[in-house]
Amino acid sequence: MAILSQDNPSGVIQRVCISVQLHPLFVTDADRSYCAQCVYVKSHVVGDFESSLDISESLPTELAPQFDLEAMPKCSYTIRKGSESGPEVHYAVVGESVYHVWRCPGENTGILVQNCFVEDGQGNRILIIDQNGCGVDQYVMATPEYSSDLTSAFQETRVFKFAQRTIIRFICQIRICLRSDECEKLTVGGNFSFGKKT
Template identity: 35%
Template sequence: MMKILYFLLILNLTVVFGAKNLKNKLFGEPRAVCGIHEITVMMETELPFSGNVYAKGFFDREACRVKGDGIGNTVNITIPITSDCGMRKKRMVSPRGVSMETTVIIMFHRLFLTKADKAFHILCQYQEMNTIYTQKLDVSQLPTTDIPTANNDEQAVLPKCKYEVLEGGENGPPLTYGAIGQPVYHKWTCSPQGSKRNVHCLTVHSCVVDDGQGLKQYLLDEKGCPVDPLLLDEIDYKGDLEAGRDSYVFKFADKPTIFFSCQLRVEVKDPESGMCK
Protein backbone atom coordinates (compact mmCIF):
# COMPACT_ATOMS: atom_id res chain seq x y z
CA MET A 1 0.00 0.00 0.00
CA MET A 2 1.33 3.49 -0.89
CA LYS A 3 2.13 6.03 1.79
CA ILE A 4 -0.69 8.29 2.87
CA LEU A 5 1.05 11.38 1.46
CA TYR A 6 0.85 9.98 -2.08
CA PHE A 7 -2.74 8.86 -1.56
CA LEU A 8 -3.84 12.35 -0.57
CA LEU A 9 -2.07 13.86 -3.57
CA ILE A 10 -3.81 11.48 -5.97
CA LEU A 11 -7.16 12.14 -4.34
CA ASN A 12 -6.72 15.88 -4.72
CA LEU A 13 -5.86 15.57 -8.42
CA THR A 14 -8.89 13.39 -8.99
CA VAL A 15 -11.25 15.89 -7.40
CA VAL A 16 -9.85 18.76 -9.46
CA PHE A 17 -10.15 16.75 -12.68
CA GLY A 18 -13.71 15.77 -11.80
CA ALA A 19 -14.76 19.35 -11.09
CA LYS A 20 -13.45 20.47 -14.48
CA ASN A 21 -15.43 17.80 -16.30
CA LEU A 22 -18.62 18.60 -14.39
CA LYS A 23 -18.74 21.93 -16.24
CA ASN A 24 -19.54 20.06 -19.42
CA LYS A 25 -23.05 18.90 -20.31
CA LEU A 26 -25.20 17.81 -23.20
CA PHE A 27 -26.18 20.32 -25.86
CA GLY A 28 -29.70 19.60 -27.06
CA GLU A 29 -31.23 16.14 -27.18
CA PRO A 30 -29.44 12.97 -28.36
CA ARG A 31 -30.57 11.43 -31.65
CA ALA A 32 -31.05 7.72 -32.24
CA VAL A 33 -30.89 6.07 -35.65
CA CYS A 34 -32.39 2.60 -35.90
CA GLY A 35 -30.47 0.75 -38.60
CA ILE A 36 -31.18 -2.73 -39.90
CA HIS A 37 -27.93 -4.10 -38.45
CA GLU A 38 -27.10 -1.58 -35.72
CA ILE A 39 -28.41 1.22 -33.50
CA THR A 40 -26.50 4.51 -33.47
CA VAL A 41 -26.87 7.20 -30.80
CA MET A 42 -25.45 10.66 -31.57
CA MET A 43 -24.77 13.24 -28.86
CA GLU A 44 -23.36 16.76 -28.77
CA THR A 45 -21.79 18.46 -25.74
CA GLU A 46 -21.22 22.12 -24.90
CA LEU A 47 -17.46 21.60 -24.38
CA PRO A 48 -14.96 19.12 -25.88
CA PHE A 49 -15.90 15.67 -24.63
CA SER A 50 -13.33 13.45 -22.91
CA GLY A 51 -15.57 11.02 -21.06
CA ASN A 52 -17.26 7.77 -22.09
CA VAL A 53 -20.48 6.69 -23.75
CA TYR A 54 -21.34 3.05 -23.14
CA ALA A 55 -24.07 0.43 -23.06
CA LYS A 56 -25.36 0.10 -19.51
CA GLY A 57 -23.79 -2.82 -17.66
CA PHE A 58 -20.97 -3.24 -20.21
CA PHE A 59 -18.52 -0.44 -19.39
CA ASP A 60 -15.58 -2.87 -19.15
CA ARG A 61 -16.21 -4.24 -22.64
CA GLU A 62 -14.39 -2.06 -25.19
CA ALA A 63 -16.76 -3.02 -28.00
CA CYS A 64 -19.62 -1.52 -25.98
CA ARG A 65 -17.91 1.78 -25.10
CA VAL A 66 -16.73 4.90 -26.95
CA LYS A 67 -14.17 7.32 -25.47
CA GLY A 68 -14.18 11.03 -26.19
CA ASP A 69 -10.97 12.46 -27.64
CA GLY A 70 -11.14 15.70 -25.63
CA ILE A 71 -11.11 17.72 -28.87
CA GLY A 72 -14.49 17.35 -30.55
CA ASN A 73 -17.92 18.22 -29.17
CA THR A 74 -19.73 15.27 -30.71
CA VAL A 75 -19.68 11.61 -29.76
CA ASN A 76 -21.46 8.73 -31.48
CA ILE A 77 -21.85 5.16 -30.32
CA THR A 78 -22.90 2.39 -32.70
CA ILE A 79 -24.08 -0.89 -31.20
CA PRO A 80 -24.54 -3.81 -33.62
CA ILE A 81 -27.80 -5.65 -33.08
CA THR A 82 -25.88 -8.93 -32.87
CA SER A 83 -23.31 -7.61 -30.36
CA ASP A 84 -22.98 -8.81 -26.78
CA CYS A 85 -23.69 -5.37 -25.30
CA GLY A 86 -27.01 -6.02 -23.60
CA MET A 87 -29.14 -5.49 -26.69
CA ARG A 88 -32.55 -6.97 -25.94
CA LYS A 89 -34.62 -8.49 -28.75
CA LYS A 90 -38.37 -9.08 -28.52
CA ARG A 91 -40.92 -10.38 -31.01
CA MET A 92 -43.99 -8.19 -31.56
CA VAL A 93 -47.37 -9.67 -32.43
CA SER A 94 -49.39 -6.55 -33.19
CA PRO A 95 -48.03 -5.21 -35.43
CA ARG A 96 -45.83 -8.14 -36.43
CA GLY A 97 -42.15 -7.41 -36.18
CA VAL A 98 -39.19 -7.16 -33.83
CA SER A 99 -38.18 -4.59 -31.24
CA MET A 100 -34.60 -3.97 -30.11
CA GLU A 101 -33.77 -1.98 -27.00
CA THR A 102 -30.79 -0.95 -24.93
CA THR A 103 -29.75 1.67 -22.39
CA VAL A 104 -26.90 4.07 -23.21
CA ILE A 105 -25.07 6.17 -20.60
CA ILE A 106 -23.01 9.31 -21.24
CA MET A 107 -20.35 9.75 -18.55
CA PHE A 108 -18.41 13.02 -18.52
CA HIS A 109 -15.68 11.84 -16.14
CA ARG A 110 -13.38 9.14 -17.51
CA LEU A 111 -13.72 6.93 -14.42
CA PHE A 112 -16.64 7.98 -12.26
CA LEU A 113 -20.36 8.54 -12.66
CA THR A 114 -21.33 12.04 -11.51
CA LYS A 115 -24.47 14.15 -11.27
CA ALA A 116 -23.87 15.51 -14.79
CA ASP A 117 -24.26 12.08 -16.40
CA LYS A 118 -27.37 10.89 -18.22
CA ALA A 119 -28.92 7.51 -19.07
CA PHE A 120 -31.07 7.09 -22.18
CA HIS A 121 -33.32 4.16 -22.97
CA ILE A 122 -33.36 3.40 -26.70
CA LEU A 123 -36.24 1.47 -28.27
CA CYS A 124 -36.26 0.62 -31.98
CA GLN A 125 -39.18 -1.21 -33.57
CA TYR A 126 -39.00 -2.94 -36.95
CA GLN A 127 -41.75 -4.30 -39.17
CA GLU A 128 -41.54 -7.89 -40.36
CA MET A 129 -40.10 -6.65 -43.67
CA ASN A 130 -37.25 -4.96 -41.73
CA THR A 131 -38.56 -1.48 -42.49
CA ILE A 132 -37.98 1.03 -39.70
CA TYR A 133 -41.23 2.65 -38.67
CA THR A 134 -40.54 4.20 -35.28
CA GLN A 135 -37.91 4.96 -32.71
CA LYS A 136 -38.15 6.08 -29.13
CA LEU A 137 -35.75 7.71 -26.67
CA ASP A 138 -36.60 8.00 -22.96
CA VAL A 139 -34.49 9.57 -20.20
CA SER A 140 -35.42 6.91 -17.64
CA GLN A 141 -36.29 3.28 -17.29
CA LEU A 142 -39.16 2.52 -19.62
CA PRO A 143 -42.51 2.87 -17.81
CA THR A 144 -44.70 2.60 -20.93
CA THR A 145 -44.44 1.09 -24.39
CA ASP A 146 -46.56 2.45 -27.25
CA ILE A 147 -47.52 0.08 -30.05
CA PRO A 148 -47.80 1.80 -33.48
CA THR A 149 -50.80 0.81 -35.60
CA ALA A 150 -51.69 0.30 -39.25
CA ASN A 151 -54.42 2.41 -40.87
CA ASN A 152 -56.55 0.69 -43.49
CA ASP A 153 -60.16 -0.14 -42.56
CA GLU A 154 -62.01 -0.41 -39.26
CA GLN A 155 -60.62 -3.86 -38.43
CA ALA A 156 -57.10 -3.11 -39.68
CA VAL A 157 -56.76 0.06 -37.61
CA LEU A 158 -55.41 -1.53 -34.44
CA PRO A 159 -55.86 0.15 -31.07
CA LYS A 160 -53.00 2.12 -29.55
CA CYS A 161 -51.81 0.19 -26.52
CA LYS A 162 -49.54 0.84 -23.58
CA TYR A 163 -48.09 -1.04 -20.62
CA GLU A 164 -47.58 0.82 -17.35
CA VAL A 165 -46.19 -0.11 -13.94
CA LEU A 166 -47.97 2.19 -11.48
CA GLU A 167 -47.15 3.06 -7.88
CA GLY A 168 -49.57 1.82 -5.20
CA GLY A 169 -52.59 0.96 -7.36
CA GLU A 170 -54.35 1.30 -10.70
CA ASN A 171 -54.73 5.07 -10.28
CA GLY A 172 -51.17 5.71 -9.09
CA PRO A 173 -48.39 7.52 -10.98
CA PRO A 174 -45.94 5.62 -13.23
CA LEU A 175 -43.13 4.03 -11.21
CA THR A 176 -39.53 4.25 -12.40
CA TYR A 177 -37.63 3.57 -9.16
CA GLY A 178 -38.96 1.39 -6.34
CA ALA A 179 -38.04 -0.47 -3.17
CA ILE A 180 -38.34 -4.23 -2.68
CA GLY A 181 -41.80 -5.09 -1.41
CA GLN A 182 -43.38 -1.81 -2.54
CA PRO A 183 -46.96 -2.31 -3.87
CA VAL A 184 -47.30 -1.74 -7.63
CA TYR A 185 -49.97 -2.23 -10.26
CA HIS A 186 -49.33 -3.63 -13.74
CA LYS A 187 -51.75 -2.04 -16.19
CA TRP A 188 -52.37 -2.70 -19.88
CA THR A 189 -54.79 -0.49 -21.81
CA CYS A 190 -55.67 0.04 -25.46
CA SER A 191 -57.58 2.90 -27.09
CA PRO A 192 -59.55 2.40 -30.33
CA GLN A 193 -58.16 4.39 -33.26
CA GLY A 194 -60.02 5.71 -36.29
CA SER A 195 -63.47 4.66 -35.04
CA LYS A 196 -65.58 5.27 -31.96
CA ARG A 197 -66.81 1.67 -32.09
CA ASN A 198 -64.53 -0.89 -30.49
CA VAL A 199 -64.22 -4.10 -32.50
CA HIS A 200 -61.15 -5.57 -30.77
CA CYS A 201 -60.28 -7.70 -27.75
CA LEU A 202 -57.06 -7.61 -25.72
CA THR A 203 -55.10 -10.57 -24.36
CA VAL A 204 -51.94 -10.10 -22.29
CA HIS A 205 -49.43 -12.95 -22.61
CA SER A 206 -45.74 -13.92 -22.72
CA CYS A 207 -44.70 -11.50 -19.96
CA VAL A 208 -41.00 -11.60 -19.08
CA VAL A 209 -38.87 -9.86 -16.47
CA ASP A 210 -35.12 -9.61 -17.16
CA ASP A 211 -32.02 -7.83 -15.90
CA GLY A 212 -30.95 -6.47 -19.31
CA GLN A 213 -27.97 -8.83 -19.43
CA GLY A 214 -29.54 -12.15 -20.36
CA LEU A 215 -31.04 -13.31 -17.05
CA LYS A 216 -34.83 -13.56 -17.36
CA GLN A 217 -37.92 -15.14 -15.85
CA TYR A 218 -41.33 -15.66 -17.45
CA LEU A 219 -44.29 -14.21 -15.54
CA LEU A 220 -47.08 -15.17 -17.99
CA ASP A 221 -46.97 -17.95 -20.59
CA GLU A 222 -48.05 -17.66 -24.24
CA LYS A 223 -51.67 -18.28 -23.24
CA GLY A 224 -51.63 -15.53 -20.61
CA CYS A 225 -51.55 -17.87 -17.61
CA PRO A 226 -49.34 -17.11 -14.55
CA VAL A 227 -46.00 -18.92 -14.46
CA ASP A 228 -45.12 -17.79 -10.93
CA PRO A 229 -48.20 -16.42 -9.08
CA LEU A 230 -45.97 -15.11 -6.29
CA LEU A 231 -44.54 -12.57 -8.74
CA LEU A 232 -47.59 -11.92 -10.94
CA ASP A 233 -50.95 -13.60 -10.40
CA GLU A 234 -53.81 -14.16 -12.86
CA ILE A 235 -54.59 -11.08 -14.95
CA ASP A 236 -57.83 -9.22 -14.20
CA TYR A 237 -59.62 -8.11 -17.38
CA LYS A 238 -61.73 -5.02 -16.68
CA GLY A 239 -63.06 -4.65 -20.22
CA ASP A 240 -62.38 -5.61 -23.81
CA LEU A 241 -59.25 -3.43 -23.95
CA GLU A 242 -58.14 -3.06 -20.33
CA ALA A 243 -56.35 -5.43 -17.97
CA GLY A 244 -54.35 -5.19 -14.77
CA ARG A 245 -52.87 -6.97 -11.79
CA ASP A 246 -51.51 -5.80 -8.44
CA SER A 247 -48.06 -7.02 -7.41
CA TYR A 248 -44.96 -6.00 -5.48
CA VAL A 249 -41.51 -4.73 -6.42
CA PHE A 250 -38.86 -7.45 -6.67
CA LYS A 251 -35.46 -7.78 -8.32
CA PHE A 252 -32.76 -10.25 -9.24
CA ALA A 253 -29.98 -10.74 -6.68
CA ASP A 254 -27.19 -8.15 -7.09
CA LYS A 255 -28.99 -6.50 -10.03
CA PRO A 256 -30.14 -2.87 -9.60
CA THR A 257 -32.49 -2.74 -12.59
CA ILE A 258 -35.25 -4.96 -13.96
CA PHE A 259 -37.16 -4.70 -17.24
CA PHE A 260 -40.75 -5.82 -17.73
CA SER A 261 -42.06 -6.75 -21.17
CA CYS A 262 -45.34 -8.32 -22.31
CA GLN A 263 -46.89 -9.31 -25.62
CA LEU A 264 -50.34 -7.85 -26.29
CA ARG A 265 -52.56 -9.85 -28.63
CA VAL A 266 -55.30 -7.71 -30.20
CA GLU A 267 -58.00 -9.69 -32.01
CA VAL A 268 -61.26 -8.80 -33.74
CA LYS A 269 -64.40 -9.70 -31.77
CA ASP A 270 -66.56 -12.61 -32.87
CA PRO A 271 -68.60 -11.20 -35.80
CA GLU A 272 -71.81 -13.02 -34.78
CA SER A 273 -71.93 -12.45 -31.03
CA GLY A 274 -69.85 -9.28 -30.89
CA MET A 275 -68.09 -10.78 -27.86
CA CYS A 276 -64.47 -11.57 -27.07
CA LYS A 277 -63.52 -15.22 -27.16
Protein backbone atom coordinates in the same frame (compact mmCIF):
# COMPACT_ATOMS: atom_id res chain seq x y z
CA MET B 1 -27.68 -0.56 -31.45
CA ALA B 2 -29.12 -4.04 -31.21
CA ILE B 3 -31.25 -5.62 -33.94
CA LEU B 4 -33.04 -8.84 -33.05
CA SER B 5 -35.38 -10.92 -35.14
CA GLN B 6 -38.03 -13.02 -33.47
CA ASP B 7 -40.22 -15.87 -34.62
CA ASN B 8 -43.11 -15.71 -32.16
CA PRO B 9 -44.54 -13.32 -33.09
CA SER B 10 -42.72 -12.84 -36.37
CA GLY B 11 -40.97 -9.47 -36.44
CA VAL B 12 -37.87 -7.38 -35.78
CA ILE B 13 -36.81 -5.41 -32.68
CA GLN B 14 -34.38 -2.50 -32.94
CA ARG B 15 -33.06 -1.05 -29.66
CA VAL B 16 -30.50 1.63 -28.91
CA CYS B 17 -29.34 2.86 -25.48
CA ILE B 18 -27.17 5.88 -24.76
CA SER B 19 -25.60 6.66 -21.37
CA VAL B 20 -24.43 10.16 -20.50
CA GLN B 21 -21.85 10.04 -17.70
CA LEU B 22 -20.69 13.44 -16.44
CA HIS B 23 -17.63 12.18 -14.54
CA PRO B 24 -15.10 9.99 -16.39
CA LEU B 25 -14.55 7.63 -13.42
CA PHE B 26 -17.59 7.72 -11.14
CA VAL B 27 -21.31 7.09 -11.53
CA THR B 28 -23.22 10.06 -10.11
CA ASP B 29 -26.86 10.98 -9.64
CA ALA B 30 -26.50 13.48 -12.49
CA ASP B 31 -25.78 10.68 -15.02
CA ARG B 32 -28.58 9.72 -17.40
CA SER B 33 -29.39 6.75 -19.63
CA TYR B 34 -31.77 6.90 -22.58
CA CYS B 35 -33.16 3.87 -24.42
CA ALA B 36 -35.40 3.72 -27.47
CA GLN B 37 -36.91 0.58 -28.96
CA CYS B 38 -38.84 0.00 -32.16
CA VAL B 39 -40.80 -3.21 -32.70
CA TYR B 40 -41.95 -4.20 -36.18
CA VAL B 41 -44.49 -7.04 -35.97
CA LYS B 42 -45.91 -9.18 -38.79
CA SER B 43 -48.99 -10.66 -37.06
CA HIS B 44 -52.05 -9.78 -34.97
CA VAL B 45 -49.84 -9.38 -31.91
CA VAL B 46 -49.27 -5.64 -31.61
CA GLY B 47 -45.79 -6.18 -30.27
CA ASP B 48 -43.52 -6.46 -27.29
CA PHE B 49 -44.04 -3.63 -24.86
CA GLU B 50 -41.39 -2.81 -22.37
CA SER B 51 -41.55 -1.15 -19.01
CA SER B 52 -38.38 -0.80 -16.94
CA LEU B 53 -38.13 -0.50 -13.19
CA ASP B 54 -34.87 1.02 -11.93
CA ILE B 55 -33.86 -0.14 -8.44
CA SER B 56 -30.69 1.88 -7.89
CA GLU B 57 -29.31 5.33 -7.12
CA SER B 58 -28.93 6.08 -10.83
CA LEU B 59 -32.29 6.91 -12.41
CA PRO B 60 -32.23 6.37 -16.22
CA THR B 61 -34.85 8.03 -18.34
CA GLU B 62 -36.64 5.57 -20.61
CA LEU B 63 -38.22 6.77 -23.83
CA ALA B 64 -41.60 5.08 -24.24
CA PRO B 65 -41.86 2.76 -27.27
CA GLN B 66 -43.81 4.37 -30.10
CA PHE B 67 -45.86 2.35 -32.59
CA ASP B 68 -47.56 3.65 -35.68
CA LEU B 69 -49.88 0.89 -36.86
CA GLU B 70 -52.84 2.36 -38.74
CA ALA B 71 -55.70 0.02 -37.87
CA MET B 72 -54.50 -1.11 -34.46
CA PRO B 73 -55.32 0.59 -31.16
CA LYS B 74 -52.49 2.46 -29.44
CA CYS B 75 -51.30 0.25 -26.59
CA SER B 76 -49.29 0.99 -23.46
CA TYR B 77 -47.67 -0.90 -20.60
CA THR B 78 -46.89 1.05 -17.44
CA ILE B 79 -46.01 0.37 -13.83
CA ARG B 80 -48.00 2.52 -11.38
CA LYS B 81 -47.98 3.30 -7.67
CA GLY B 82 -50.96 2.94 -5.32
CA SER B 83 -53.56 1.82 -7.87
CA GLU B 84 -54.02 0.99 -11.54
CA SER B 85 -54.64 4.71 -12.20
CA GLY B 86 -51.91 5.98 -9.85
CA PRO B 87 -48.77 7.85 -10.93
CA GLU B 88 -46.32 6.03 -13.18
CA VAL B 89 -43.13 4.87 -11.44
CA HIS B 90 -39.66 4.03 -12.73
CA TYR B 91 -37.97 3.65 -9.33
CA ALA B 92 -39.10 1.46 -6.43
CA VAL B 93 -37.92 -0.41 -3.35
CA VAL B 94 -38.02 -4.20 -2.96
CA GLY B 95 -41.33 -5.18 -1.34
CA GLU B 96 -43.18 -2.03 -2.40
CA SER B 97 -46.64 -2.54 -3.93
CA VAL B 98 -46.94 -1.54 -7.61
CA TYR B 99 -49.51 -2.11 -10.36
CA HIS B 100 -48.64 -3.39 -13.83
CA VAL B 101 -51.17 -1.86 -16.26
CA TRP B 102 -51.73 -2.76 -19.93
CA ARG B 103 -54.11 -0.61 -22.04
CA CYS B 104 -55.25 -0.71 -25.68
CA PRO B 105 -58.27 1.59 -26.01
CA GLY B 106 -60.41 0.65 -29.01
CA GLU B 107 -64.09 0.49 -29.85
CA ASN B 108 -64.23 -3.03 -31.29
CA THR B 109 -61.13 -4.70 -29.89
CA GLY B 110 -60.05 -6.43 -26.71
CA ILE B 111 -56.68 -7.59 -25.42
CA LEU B 112 -54.91 -10.61 -23.98
CA VAL B 113 -51.65 -10.02 -22.08
CA GLN B 114 -49.30 -12.93 -22.82
CA ASN B 115 -45.67 -14.03 -22.95
CA CYS B 116 -44.40 -11.68 -20.22
CA PHE B 117 -40.79 -11.98 -19.17
CA VAL B 118 -38.66 -10.28 -16.54
CA GLU B 119 -35.02 -9.65 -17.52
CA ASP B 120 -31.97 -8.50 -15.60
CA GLY B 121 -30.14 -6.98 -18.58
CA GLN B 122 -27.38 -9.62 -18.30
CA GLY B 123 -29.03 -12.42 -20.27
CA ASN B 124 -31.25 -13.85 -17.52
CA ARG B 125 -34.89 -14.03 -18.64
CA ILE B 126 -37.77 -15.61 -16.71
CA LEU B 127 -41.34 -16.20 -17.95
CA ILE B 128 -43.92 -14.69 -15.55
CA ILE B 129 -47.10 -14.76 -17.73
CA ASP B 130 -47.45 -17.61 -20.24
CA GLN B 131 -48.79 -17.69 -23.83
CA ASN B 132 -52.35 -18.24 -22.52
CA GLY B 133 -52.21 -15.13 -20.31
CA CYS B 134 -51.81 -17.04 -17.03
CA GLY B 135 -49.42 -16.07 -14.24
CA VAL B 136 -46.67 -18.72 -14.02
CA ASP B 137 -45.81 -18.10 -10.34
CA GLN B 138 -48.69 -16.51 -8.40
CA TYR B 139 -46.24 -15.20 -5.78
CA VAL B 140 -44.26 -13.23 -8.39
CA MET B 141 -47.18 -12.11 -10.60
CA ALA B 142 -50.71 -13.50 -10.63
CA THR B 143 -52.88 -13.73 -13.75
CA PRO B 144 -53.90 -10.20 -14.83
CA GLU B 145 -57.41 -8.90 -14.14
CA TYR B 146 -59.31 -7.46 -17.14
CA SER B 147 -61.73 -4.54 -17.47
CA SER B 148 -65.30 -5.39 -18.50
CA ASP B 149 -64.73 -3.93 -21.99
CA LEU B 150 -61.48 -5.96 -22.38
CA THR B 151 -59.42 -2.89 -23.35
CA SER B 152 -57.23 -2.93 -20.23
CA ALA B 153 -55.72 -5.31 -17.71
CA PHE B 154 -53.80 -4.86 -14.48
CA GLN B 155 -52.10 -6.82 -11.72
CA GLU B 156 -50.77 -5.71 -8.35
CA THR B 157 -47.34 -7.10 -7.43
CA ARG B 158 -44.64 -6.56 -4.84
CA VAL B 159 -41.37 -5.21 -6.24
CA PHE B 160 -38.65 -7.85 -6.60
CA LYS B 161 -35.22 -7.97 -8.21
CA PHE B 162 -32.57 -10.41 -9.35
CA ALA B 163 -29.77 -10.99 -6.83
CA GLN B 164 -26.82 -8.66 -7.45
CA ARG B 165 -28.85 -6.63 -9.99
CA THR B 166 -30.44 -3.22 -9.51
CA ILE B 167 -32.47 -2.86 -12.69
CA ILE B 168 -35.12 -5.21 -14.03
CA ARG B 169 -37.02 -5.02 -17.30
CA PHE B 170 -40.50 -6.35 -18.00
CA ILE B 171 -41.42 -7.33 -21.56
CA CYS B 172 -44.95 -8.44 -22.50
CA GLN B 173 -46.93 -9.14 -25.65
CA ILE B 174 -50.43 -7.77 -26.04
CA ARG B 175 -52.66 -9.80 -28.37
CA ILE B 176 -55.48 -7.84 -30.03
CA CYS B 177 -58.81 -9.58 -30.69
CA LEU B 178 -62.12 -8.48 -32.21
CA ARG B 179 -64.73 -8.30 -29.46
CA SER B 180 -67.42 -9.54 -31.86
CA ASP B 181 -65.95 -13.04 -32.16
CA GLU B 182 -62.21 -13.54 -31.57
CA CYS B 183 -62.14 -12.53 -27.88
CA GLU B 184 -64.55 -15.30 -26.88
CA LYS B 185 -62.18 -17.94 -28.34
CA LEU B 186 -59.32 -16.87 -26.07
CA THR B 187 -59.21 -18.19 -22.52
CA VAL B 188 -57.25 -17.09 -19.48
CA GLY B 189 -56.61 -19.93 -17.03
CA GLY B 190 -59.00 -22.79 -16.32
CA ASN B 191 -61.66 -20.78 -14.44
CA PHE B 192 -61.92 -17.72 -16.66
CA SER B 193 -63.34 -17.09 -20.08
CA PHE B 194 -61.34 -14.27 -21.62
CA GLY B 195 -62.12 -11.19 -19.55
CA LYS B 196 -64.97 -12.74 -17.54
CA LYS B 197 -65.43 -15.31 -14.78
CA THR B 198 -67.29 -18.44 -15.93
